[in-house]
Amino acid sequence: MTATAEAGAPVSAPPPPAEDDAIATRGLTKRFRGGQVAVADLDLTVPRGSVFGFLGPNGSGKTTTIRMLLGLISPTTGSHTLLGTPMPDGWATALPKVGSLIEGPAFHPHLSGEANLRRCDAADRTADPRTSRRRIGDALERVGLTAAAGKRYKNYSLGMKQRLGIAAALLRHRELLILDEPTNGLDPQGTREVRTLIREIAADGTTVFVSSHLLAEIEQVCTHVAVMRTGRLVTQGALDELRAGTGARIRVDTPDTGTANGVLTGLGLTDVRGSRGEISAELGELPPERVCADLVGAGVAVRGLAVVRPSLEDMFVELTGEGFDVDG
Amino acid sequence: MSTADISQGTDRVAIARETDAPTVETTGRAATAADARPAGATHAEGARAAEATDPENALSARAARAVATATGTHPAEATDPAGADPAGATRPATIAADTHPAEATHAEGAHAAEADRPAATATTVRSALGLRLFGSELGLVFRRRRNQALLLLLGAIPIVVGIALKLSTPRGDDAGPRLIAQVAGNGVFLTVGALFFVLPLILPLAISVVAGDSVAGEAGIGTLRYLLAVPAGRTRLLLVKYATTVTFCLAAVATLTATALATGLLLFPVGPVTLLSGSTVSLSEGLVRLLLVALYIAAGVATLAAIGLAVSTVTDSPIAAITTTAVLPVVSQVIDAVPQLRSVHPYLFTHWWYSYDDLLRAPIVTDHLTHGLLAFLAYTLVFGSVAWARFTSKDVTC
Numbered sequence: 001m002t003a004t005a006e007a008g009a010p011v012s013a014p015p016p017p018a019e020d021d022a023i024a025t026r027g028l029t030k031r032f033r034g035g036q037v038a039v040a041d042l043d044l045t046v047p048r049g050s051v052f053g054f055l056g057p058n059g060s061g062k063t064t065t066i067r068m069l070l071g072l073i074s075p076t077t078g079s080h081t082l083l084g085t086p087m088p089d090g091w092a093t094a095l096p097k098v099g100s101l102i103e104g105p106a107f108h109p110h111l112s113g114e115a116n117l118r119r120c121d122a123a124d125r126t127a128d129p130r131t132s133r134r135r136i137g138d139a140l141e142r143v144g145l146t147a148a149a150g151k152r153y154k155n156y157s158l159g160m161k162q163r164l165g166i167a168a169a170l171l172r173h174r175e176l177l178i179l180d181e182p183t184n185g186l187d188p189q190g191t192r193e194v195r196t197l198i199r200e201i202a203a204d205g206t207t208v209f210v211s212s213h214l215l216a217e218i219e220q221v222c223t224h225v226a227v228m229r230t231g232r233l234v235t236q237g238a239l240d241e242l243r244a245g246t247g248a249r250i251r252v253d254t255p256d257t258g259t260a261n262g263v264l265t266g267l268g269l270t271d272v273r274g275s276r277g278e279i280s281a282e283l284g285e286l287p288p289e290r291v292c293a294d295l296v297g298a299g300v301a302v303r304g305l306a307v308v309r310p311s312l313e314d315m316f317v318e319l320t321g322e323g324f325d326v327d328g
Numbered sequence: 329m330s331t332a333d334i335s336q337g338t339d340r341v342a343i344a345r346e347t348d349a350p351t352v353e354t355t356g357r358a359a360t361a362a363d364a365r366p367a368g369a370t371h372a373e374g375a376r377a378a379e380a381t382d383p384e385n386a387l388s389a390r391a392a393r394a395v396a397t398a399t400g401t402h403p404a405e406a407t408d409p410a411g412a413d414p415a416g417a418t419r420p421a422t423i424a425a426d427t428h429p430a431e432a433t434h435a436e437g438a439h440a441a442e443a444d445r446p447a448a449t450a451t452t453v454r455s456a457l458g459l460r461l462f463g464s465e466l467g468l469v470f471r472r473r474r475n476q477a478l479l480l481l482l483g484a485i486p487i488v489v490g491i492a493l494k495l496s497t498p499r500g501d502d503a504g505p506r507l508i509a510q511v512a513g514n515g516v517f518l519t520v521g522a523l524f525f526v527l528p529l530i531l532p533l534a535i536s537v538v539a540g541d542s543v544a545g546e547a548g549i550g551t552l553r554y555l556l557a558v559p560a561g562r563t564r565l566l567l568v569k570y571a572t573t574v575t576f577c578l579a580a581v582a583t584l585t586a587t588a589l590a591t592g593l594l595l596f597p598v599g600p601v602t603l604l605s606g607s608t609v610s611l612s613e614g615l616v617r618l619l620l621v622a623l624y625i626a627a628g629v630a631t632l633a634a635i636g637l638a639v640s641t642v643t644d645s646p647i648a649a650i651t652t653t654a655v656l657p658v659v660s661q662v663i664d665a666v667p668q669l670r671s672v673h674p675y676l677f678t679h680w681w682y683s684y685d686d687l688l689r690a691p692i693v694t695d696h697l698t699h700g701l702l703a704f705l706a707y708t709l710v711f712g713s714v715a716w717a718r719f720t721s722k723d724v725t726c
Contacts, residue, residue: 073723106550122464
C-alpha cells in the first residue's frame, strides 16, 4: 500500500480517496468537441473485491467513463484513481494490473487468435516472455477457445471474438477487470459461461467492473451496482442496501380477485393491484403464511402464492422513474 | 501479506523504470536538438550555394547530374577532404546495426540470464527497450500480404528493366540512353538505374503504405485502444512504429538493390566501374559506392517514415493516412520542378533525394550529400515531434 502512496498524487488534486477502492472518481466530466457532455460530474466508488455492475441504457456514458478510467481519453475536468494510483499519470503502475474489454473486441483479422494474444502480450513490457506461451494457453482454455486457437480471427463468430477479447484481459493475473458489455453477441449458453467466469475471477480476489445495458444478465453476479442515465450517476451502492429500500410483494393467483382484494386490504397491506386471475400487494412486515391463512379462511380459492422480490430492472425503473431505453 | 509485498516490489521496479526512461530520453533529445541547430545554419548556407551553382532549370540540372559526366564545378567544389562521406556511410549503417544485431545478441543474452542472473533484470532490460513489441511489429508488417507484394514489386522492377535493356540496342546519342549505354557496358550500373527509376514514385509509395498504416491502421480496426490499455505506452509504441517503418525502408531498398545487382551481374558484363566524373575505380570500390548510394537513398525515403507517422496520428482512417503520405513527396517533387519556386527548393526533402549521384564521382562531392542528410534529419525531427505531440495527447475514441 505504501508503494502506491509513493507514486505520489499531484499536490493540487483533491485528497486521494480511500486506497482500498479499486476505482474512485471525483467529479469526472467529459465534454466532447461540439459541447456534448458525455459524462457529467461522476463520483464513482468501486470497492476492492466487489463485482460492480455499471448499468445504464446505450449512450448513457458508460463506455466514455471506461475510456477515461483507462486513460484512453482525458477528462475535461475531474480526477480518478485506479487501484489507488492517480491516473493518468500512474498508467505505467496501474494498467498492468488491470485487464480490460473495451467496447467490443478488436484484433488483427489476418492473425490467428493465438497470434493475436501473443501480440497483446508482447506489447506488455511487464509481462514475462518466458511464461507467455503458458499464459496464452491458459487464457484460451479459460474462455473455451483452445480448439479455435489457430484459426484466423476474421473467421471467428461474434461469440468467439468476444471470448478472445476476454482471454486477452485474462493474460495475466489482474487485480481489476474492466469488462464493457462482455456478453454482447453471446448466446444464452455463452452468457451463462461469462457469468460463471466472472464468479470464478471474483472468487480469486479480483475486482470485476462490468458494464451492461442488460440488467438481468449481470444482476445475479453483482455485489454492487451503479446506474448511469444521460451521463449522470443515478445511484450506486451495495446491492443489498439498495434492495433493502424496496419491499417484497406478495402475489396471489386466484379467480376470486374481488374477495382477495378485500382480505389483503383488511390486513392493512398497501398498493394492492389486481388483474384477472392475479392480485398483488406490498408485503411489508407481515408473514406470508398469515396472509395465506386469512385468504383461505375467507374462502378465497388460492391457486398460487408467491413472495416476489423486485428485480434490478423494477428497482431502477422505480429509481429513475423511466424505462431502460436508449439515451439520445 | 506476502503477495502484497511482492506487488509493492514490482511497483517500485516499475516506478524506477519509468523515472529512468525519461531522463535518458531527455538527454537524447537535448543532443539531437544541439545537432539540429548547426544543421539549420549549414542548411541555409547550402541553399545559397545551391542557388549559386545550379543552372536556371533545376530539373535539367538534376538530370544532368544524374546522367551526364561531371560538369566541372562539382569536383572543383570538392576541395574539403573531410566531408559527409563517412557520415553518410556510417549513419544509416549504424541504424541498421543498432536494431538487428541488438535483437540477436539480446536473444542469446536472455538465455544466459536465465541460467545465472536474476531473471527480472533480463526481462526489465528487454522490455524497457521494447524489443518484444518491435519483433511483433516486424512480424505484423513483413507477414502482411500487401507489404510482401510491395517488396516483390520492388524486387521485380530491376529484373524487368534489365531484361528490357538487354533486348534493346544500346545507343549513345542523347542524354537519357547514356545510362542505358553504361548499364550495357557494366551491369553494376543497373542498380543505379533501377534506384533512379523507382525513386520518384514507386519507392515513396511503398514506404507511404507502411508509414501511413502504422498508427491509423491500428486505430482503424480498434486494436490501438487495447495496445494502450495493455499498456504499451504511447511514446514507446510510437518509437517502435517508427523503427519498424524505417526497417521496412531499408528492406525495400535492400530488395531492390539485391535483385538489381544479381540481374546486372547475370545479364551484362561486369568490370571496373567508370564513374560519372570520368575516372575508373575497381569493381570492389564500385560496389562499395553502390552500397553508399543505396544507403543514402534509404535515408532519404526514410524521412517518409516520420512524415507518415505524423499523418497517421492525425486520422483514424488508414486509407486517408496512406494517401496523404503518398501525395506529399509527389507534391514536393512537382514544386521542385518549378524553376520560379527555386528559393523553396532547398527546403524540400525530395530535392535532396537525387544528390546520391555525387557518390559516384571521384573524389566524392560531399556538400550536397551533407545538406541532404541534414535535411532528412531535420524533417524527421520536426515530423517526429509532431507525431509525438499529437499521439501523446490524443483522445483514443476508435
